[in-house]
Amino acid sequence: MRLTRQTNYAIRILMYCAANSGRLSRIPEIAASYSVSELFLFKILQPLVEAKLVETVRGRNGGVRLGRAAAEITLFDVVRVTEESFAMAECFENDAVDCPLIDSCALNAALRKALGAFFEVLESYTIEDLVKDRTDVRLLLGIKDMERQIAAAN
Amino acid sequence: MRLTRQTNYAIRILMYCAANSGRLSRIPEIAASYSVSELFLFKILQPLVEAKLVETVRGRNGGVRLGRAAAEITLFDVVRVTEESFAMAECFENDAVDCPLIDSCALNAALRKALGAFFEVLESYTIEDLVKDRTDVRLLLGIKDMERQIAAAN
Numbered sequence: 671m672r673l674t675r676q677t678n679y680a681i682r683i684l685m686y687c688a689a690n691s692g693r694l695s696r697i698p699e700i701a702a703s704y705s706v707s708e709l710f711l712f713k714i715l716q717p718l719v720e721a722k723l724v725e726t727v728r729g730r731n732g733g734v735r736l737g738r739a740a741a742e743i744t745l746f747d748v749v750r751v752t753e754e755s756f757a758m759a760e761c762f763e764n765d766a767v768d769c770p771l772i773d774s775c776a777l778n779a780a781l782r783k784a785l786g787a788f789f790e791v792l793e794s795y796t797i798e799d800l801v802k803d804r805t806d807v808r809l810l811l812g813i814k815d816m817e818r819q820i821a822a823a824n
Numbered sequence: 825m826r827l828t829r830q831t832n833y834a835i836r837i838l839m840y841c842a843a844n845s846g847r848l849s850r851i852p853e854i855a856a857s858y859s860v861s862e863l864f865l866f867k868i869l870q871p872l873v874e875a876k877l878v879e880t881v882r883g884r885n886g887g888v889r890l891g892r893a894a895a896e897i898t899l900f901d902v903v904r905v906t907e908e909s910f911a912m913a914e915c916f917e918n919d920a921v922d923c924p925l926i927d928s929c930a931l932n933a934a935l936r937k938a939l940g941a942f943f944e945v946l947e948s949y950t951i952e953d954l955v956k957d958r959t960d961v962r963l964l965l966g967i968k969d970m971e972r973q974i975a976a977a978n
Contacts, residue, residue: 673935678913681931745934759832776954777835780899781827784945791938800930 677752679706680714681800684723684748688740689801690813693820694733703811714752721751740798746789748797758785831906833860834868835951838877838902842894843955844967847974848887857965868906875905894952900943902951912939 686700697715701708715734718724722737736743758781801807808814840854851869855862869888872878876891890897912935955961962968 672909673912675914685931745931745938755826757826759827760829776949776956777839777899780945780949780954784899784942787941787945788938791934791941795930795934800934802930 673749674753676714677749679704679711680718680748680752681745681797683711683714683718683734684736684740684743684797685800685807686811686813687724687734687736688797689807689811691736691740693817694727694731694735696733699812699816700734703813717751718748721747723747723751736797740801741796743797744793745795745797746793749789749792756785758782827903828907830868831903833858833865834872834902834906835899835954837865837868837872837888838890838894838897838951839954839961840965840967841878841888841890842951843961843965845890845894847971848881848885848889850887853966853970854888857967871905872902875901877901877905890951894955895950897951898947899949899951900947903946910939912936 682704683700686703687695697708697711701711715724715726719726719737723743724734725737726732726734759778836858837854840857841849851862851865855865869878869880873880873891877897878888879891880886880888913932
């Protein structure tokens with residue numbers, strides 16, 4: 671059982687935008703910060719934009735920013751968009767599965783309860799919580815350096 | 825995020841054995857009950873036997889049974905054996921991952937807490953809990969039919 675790489679980087683993109691809330695974040699700088707390709711980030715951004723968790727601004731000075739306040743985006747909001755399936759068992763998504771217990775399964779109920787507990791914790795954390803120690807996060811993500819470079823170029 | 829098919833059938837094998845605690849369960853009958861191949865069940869059994877959750881008895885009248893009381897096997901005991909990874913993010917299993925946040929990551933902490941809540945629920949359920957309504961489970965799994973067939977053959 672594991673979260674997808676997509677989910678992980680989706681959360682990290684949102685963390686980057688939250689830590690960098692003063693200006694638009696450019697894909698090349700996020701990609702450089704996390705050492706991943708821009709193409710990979712673009713793929714992850716698409717569902718986030720569709721779900722309005724991220725807004726894109728086009729143009730030479732364009733970039734991305736959070737679609738709403740970081741304190742109003744929970745981790746559950748993100749995984750709901752980025753994870754393809756939370757099927758703990760075949761019968762979670764397919765009623766026609768060939769299990770004799772399907773109509774009376776205590777296992778299904780137990781797994782749903784466990785998944786509910788997992789979601790509940792994710793719902794209790796917002797993107798804002800993850801970047802609360804902003805100075806630290808901005809330093810680690812290289813946002814301070816980036817700002818210096820931008821200031822020097824202008 | 826989902827549990828593997830191995831985990832699902834591992835739990836169902838244990839449920840079968842628990843519902844059928846009066847005698848050894850034979851692989852062909854478990855396979856028939858769940859409509860899966862015997863080969864698949866053998867693969868799943870191996871780690872369960874190694875972890876002493878299941879015991880095998882060889883011979884013509886051989887079969888499998890629980891390695892300890894059903895009330896002493898939790899769902900967490902099973903997933904710990906059958907799931908390959910609970911890495912919610914790359915950094916759960918690889919310290920050398922190229923993430924700038926690695927030493928100070930609130931996301932990692934949030935995901936660990938969520939996984940802990942998931943495990944806690946799994947630990948609160950035993951195999952016995954899942955087959956408590958024994959009459960029902962024994963009927964659904966075809967164990968009653970099987971016993972009639974065995975009685976008739978002897």
